[in-house]
Amino acid sequence: MPQKLLRNKKKAPSLWGSIDWLTIFIYLVLLALGWMSVCGACYEFGGTGSIFEFSTRSGMQIVWIGTSLLLAFIILMTDDRIIESFSYIIYIGFLALLFITPFMAHDIKGSMSWIKIGSFSIQPAEFAKFGVALCLAKVMSTYGFDVRNWRDFAICIALIVVPMGLIIMQKETGSALVYTAFFLMLYREGMSGSILFIALSAVIYFVVGVRFGWLPVMIIIQIFTIGLVLVYGRSGGKKRLGRWLYLLLPAPLLAFYLLYLSLRDRYLPYCLIALFALGSVGFYYSTDYVLNNILETHQQKRIRVLLGLEDDPRGAGYNVIQAKIAIGSGGLQGKGFLNGTQTKLKYVPEQDTDFIFCTVGEEEGFVGCAIVLLLFLSLILRLLHLAERQAHTFGRVYGYCVLSIFLFHVFINVGMVLGLTPVIGIPLPFFSYGGSSLWGFTILLFVFLRIDAGRNRLQH
C-alpha cells in the first residue's frame, strides 16, 4: 500500500489525463448517429425546412446535444466528492419531484410524467434514475454494508421501489420498469443469483405457458427442479443409482418428497427447492389470472400480440409489424440517409422516440444496425471494465448502476422494435428524440466518468 500511495503522489495525473476518452469517443459517435436518425425520422418528403432549422425536431435535437455537451463539461469540472456528498439530498430531491409531478403535469397521451417549464417539457422520471443510482452507491459504500444481509437488502429494495411506485403513479409503467435494472447491480454486489434465476424462470413459465400450454411448462419445472437437486443436493451415499430414482416423480410429488427429506436430514436446500417447485406450479396457474384480471387491457393485448396469440395488424400489433417492415426493408446497406419510406411516411408510430431504431434499420441497413449495437455493447463492456477498476465501492456500485440502465434500455428498446420483447415505451439512449432522456443519460454517464477520473486520487 505505501508503495502505491507513493507512486500516486509522484505522478498526480491531471483530470484530463484520467478521463476515459474511449467512453467519451463512443458517446460522441452514438450522439452523431443518433442525430442522423432523428433527422431521418422527422424529415418529410417534399418538406421545405432544412434539417438544421430549429422548427424541426432534427434542429431541436442539435440544441439538446449542445446543451448535453455543456452539461457533460460542467460535470467533469465538478469535484466528484461534492456530488457524492450530495447523494442523499439529490435522491430526496428527486423523490419530492416525482411526488409532485402528477399534480403539475399536463396529460401527454395519458402519461402524467411531463412538467412544463416555459416552452419546454421535462420528464423527471428520466433524471430520477441518476438520483437512485447515486443514493444506492452511497448507501452501499457505507462501512459494513452487505447486500447478503437481509436488512441491508431490504434498504436497497426500498430505495428502488419507492421511486418506481411514484413513477407508476404517473402512468409511466415503462420508465418504472427500468428500475428493475438495478437488480443486476445488486447481483454483482452479492445478491443471491437465485433471485435472478427465479425471475428468469417466471418469465419462461409465462411465455411458454401462455403460448404452448401446461405440459411444456411442467416439463420445464421438472427439469429445473431436477437440476437444482443435482447441483445442491447432498452427494455421496451408499446406493448411488437407486438414490436418484425418486427424481422421476412428477414435480409436485417430488416437492413433497424433498420436504420430507429436508425435515429428515435437517438440510435446508431441499426445502427451498421444494418451495421453488411448488411456487413454480402455483405461479404458472396464476399467470392466466394475472394476464386476464390484473394487467390493463392494452398491456394484455401487447403481451398477447408479442406471443403470437392475437393478430391485430391495425391495433396493438401495428407498431411491431410496421417496425419489422421498416427494419426488414433496409437490407444490407439500407436505403440511404433520408431515403427511408416507412419512416418518412409515418408508418411507424413514435418513430423519432421509442421506435427510432427503425430509422437506423431502414436507412442504414444491417451494417448500420450492427455498428450501433456493437457500439452499445462496447460502451457497456467498457463501463463494466471501468466499474471493476474502481478502488471504492461507491464508484463500482454507481458504475454498475449506469451500465445496468444502459443495458436494460438497449435490451428492451431494440428488442421491442425487433419484436422480441414486449412494447415498453422507453427511449434508446442517445438516439431517441428529446432533451430529458438525452440529458438524463448524459448526466448518468458523465458523473460516472468524473468519479472514474478521480479514482487515482489519494483518499483520506
Added chain:
Amino acid sequence: MEGNYELAKRKYIIGGAAVIIILVYLLRLFTLQLLSEDFKISADSNAFLKRIQYPARGAITDRNGKLLVYNQPAYDVMVIMTEQIGIDTLDLCESLDITRDWYERRMAEIKDLNRNPGYSPYTQQLFMSQLSTEEFSRFQEKLFRFPGFYIQKRSIRQYSYPNAAHLLGDIGEVSPEDIEADPNHYYRSGDYIGKLGVERSYEEVLRGEKGMEVLLRDARGRIKGRYQNGKFDEAPVPGRNLTMSIDLELQALGERLMTGKLGSIVAIEPSTGEVLCMVSSPTYDPRIMIGRQRGKSQKLLAADPRKPLLNRAIMGQYPPGSTFKTSQALTFLQEGIITPQTAYPCSRGFRFRGLKVGCHGHGSPLPLVPAIATSCNGYFCWGLYHMFGNRTKYATVQDAMTTWKDYMVSMGFGYKLGIDLPGEKRGMIPNAPYYDKAYKEDWSGLTVISISIGQGEVNLTPLQIANLGATIANRGYYIIPHVVKEIQGMPLDTLYTKKRYTKVERKHYETVVAGMRQAVLGGTCRVANTSFYEVCGKTGTAQNPHGQDHSVFMGFAPRENPKIAICVYVENGTWGATYGVPIGALMMEQYINGKLSEASKARATQFENKHLYIPQEYSLQTLSNNASHAPETVKE
C-alpha cells in the same frame, strides 16, 4: 471482505449476458434484413401507390367512316369519409336521385372492410358510379354544398347505332380467369377487357397501354406527392382506332330483314375478303351492354332459348344443302370425273340399288350447267358415286374420300377460316377414318352419298358458305374473311391479305359460275334476277332433323368483277327461294346500288314483318331500367 473475489467473477456473467443479448439481436437483424425480401415488398406496397393511368380505348368506325363505337365521359361520385361530416343528406339524396335508404346502405358498404378491403377514411372512395352527363351537370351545380364529395371523370364505351352487336362486342370487367390467362400480367382486378366481337379479338390494339404514376402515400393513406418527381412514371399509350370493313347500312338492312327469323347473313367483298355485313338473328342493341346494366342485360340474353348472344354467322354449324353442290361440281370437274358436257339421268331423284335420294321434277338427263341451275340432286349423287367408285383413279374408297376431303379443305371447309372474331366454329367435313370408324370400314360412295348434296355429315358455318360464294366469284381463290379493314398506324395481318387458291382451276369455276347465273335467269333463284347487274346464285333447302328445312341462298354479283358475295341462312325457312333468295337479292341491291328501289323498299318491309317466331326486342326502351345506381367497380 471474504468472497469479494468470488463476486468479482460475476462481472463475467453480466458482461456475458450483454454479449448474448447483442448477439441474439444481431442474429435477428440478420434474418429480418438479409434473409427475407418480404419486408422490402411490404414497405414498397406501403409507401408507393402505383396509380394506374388508363389510356383512351380506340374508336371503331365502319368502312365508310361512320363512327360506331366511341368513348363517352361518365362521372363517378367519390367520397372522403373524414371530410363529409355534417352535410345535408336529404339534399344530397335529392340531388343524386337516390333514396335515403340507398345512401345509408352504400355508406355502410364503403366502410365494410370485407367488401371494400382498400378502405381508408382519408382517401376517395367510390360512392356512385357512371353518372350520365345530365345527372352529372345537375349534381355539379350543388357540389359545393357537399364537402367531402368529389367527381371523378372516367370513360365508358358508347355505341352510335343499335346494330352489329355481335361484331362490335362489348367490354366488361376482367374475370379472374382472364387475369390468370394473360401471360403478360397486364390486367388487374377491376380493369376492363373486350368480352365479345372485335372488342375482344382486337383487345390489345384497342386498349393501348396503361400508364403508371408512382405516388408516395403516408400511413393515413394521404398522397404526399410523386416519387422522385415522376422519374418512374410511365405515360399511357392510347389505343388505336379501328376501321371495320362493315357497311353499316347494309348491316342495318340485314338485321331488319332477319327480324323474327333465326339465322344469319354474311356478305363478303370477294376481292379483299372484307366482311361487308354479318347478321346473326336474333340480335340485340349493343347499347344495353353499357355500364351499370351490363350484368342484367347479359343475364337476360343468356336466358333466352333462342340464344341471341350466339353469333350464328360463325358459330352456327348448318348443313349447307344444295349450295354445296357448286363445290362438288368443281371437285368432279377438276378430278376429271365429269366434263361440263357429262349428263346424268334423274328420275325424280337418284335411284340406285334400292337407295333413293329424292329430287323435284325437271328434264332428264341434264348436263352440269342446267343441273346446277335446277339444283338436281341426282346429278351430284351420280358424280360422287362415280368418283368414289373409280378404282382406276383411286385405289380404295378411302383414297377417294381423302382426295375429296382435301378439295373441301382447300375451299375453306372443315377448319376455322380464321376470321378476326372470337368463337369461330370449324364446321364438319368427314374424312375416311371417320367413316371407317362409323361403318367399321365397310362403306362406299353410296353409303355417304348425301354429302354430295350438302347433307349428312357435312356442316358449314354461314361464313364458310359466304366464303364459298366469294371463292367462286374470284374464280378460284379467297382471302380469309375479316371484319377489320384498317388498324390506325399498323398494317393488317398478312393473314388477311394473302390469296388462298383452291385445288380447282379457274376454267372449272367459269362453268360453275355459268350454272349459278343460269339458276338466276331460269332456275331456282329467279327472284334474285335484276336488270341492273348480273347476279349469280345458288339456293339451298337443307333438311334437318329438328324441324322445317332451312332456307339457304349463296350468291354473288355482278358476274364480272363481283363486288359482293353473300350467304343468307334462315333456319326453318323451308325453300331456299322462300326467304334466302329474296333477302339475298335485297342485300345485293342495297350494297351495289347504295340504296333500295321503291319496290324493293316495300319488299324489305314485307320481309321485315314476315316472322317465323314472335321476336323479342332487346333495346334500351324495352329494357326498362329502374335506374339502380349500384356501382360495379371502383375505377380511376
